[in-house]
Amino acid sequence: MTNERSKSENLIPNKHHEVVEKLEIGFNKLNKKFANLLQENKTIKQQYKNLQEKNQEILSINSDLNEKNQEILRINSDLNEQNQENLRKISDLNDLNEINQKVLHENSCLIIQNELLNKKYYGLKEKLKKRDEELEKLRQYVLNLENQKK
Helix, strand or coil: CHHHHHHHHHHHHHHHHHHHHHHHHHHHHHHHHHHHHHHHHHHHHHHHHHHHHHHHHHHHHHHHHHHHHHHHHHHHHHHHHHHHHHHHHHHHHHHHHHHHHHHHHHHHHHHHHHHHHHHHHHHHHHHHHHHHHHHHHHHHHHHHHHHHHC
């Protein structure tokens, strides 16, 4: 039995040693993993910080773009008002153009009527001139007759 006991006592320290070695290996592995996780965490924190900065830049740019967009909307509104006013003026001009066309047509008709009246006038004037000439001839004839009577 003593022999068996010494054998078992010899085995136990070996097992302790193996367990300690395994624990040490496990601890080193965990320590490396922890160091890697710390480094990864540091990298992620830096990326997060960079993303926050980019986000602030984007928010600033977005704010500027919103201001410019508001200005464009104001300008667009002003242009729409001017466009409506111009459309009203064009409509008024179209109405005036229609009136002008009617006046031009009436004027053309009046010019034609005037030409016809002028022809009648000159015709009547010619007739009057011929009658005046005939009347003058008649007077001369009457004067000659009176002179012959004397």
